[in-house]
Amino acid sequence: MKRRGIINAPLSGHLARLGHTDLVVVADAGLPVAAHVPVVDLALVYGQPRFTDVLDALVAEVVFEHAWVSAPADDWPAGAWVDERLEAPAERIDHLDFKAMVNTAQLVIRTGEDTAYSNVILRCGVPFAV
Secondary structure, X not given: OOOOOOOOHHHHXXXXXXXXXXXXXXXXXXXXXXOOOOEEEOOOEOOXXXXXXXXXXXXXXXXXXXXXXXXXXXXXXXXXXXXXXXXXXXXXXXXXXXXXXXXXXXXEEEOOOOOXXXXXXXEEOOOOOO
16 A cells, blocks of 8 residues: 555546646636547546645656646636746746647546646656756
């Protein structure tokens, strides 16, 4: 049995299969996702779990080398939430471009977050020098 970290079995399994440059999305409760993209749905009710709680757990387990948020996220808390948790600020992109990128992701993690634009696309890095 795991001592710490992410204990949700489906999520843990998906994370173990990620490789360098794979895209992972942490999404609010309303982000549309194409049917072909794997989704681990953690949402219980609106507001639970929070976007920030899921992002914190994910950043503690996986190395990320880049991130993108929708430009409108800066008008809501999400842009700042992401920037506080990553080594470099997330790149801001048009919301339509963001949604198109979501459909190329290897994994979407759906939260119960009910704050608009609380979504981030994360590109996996590696835990060693390249």
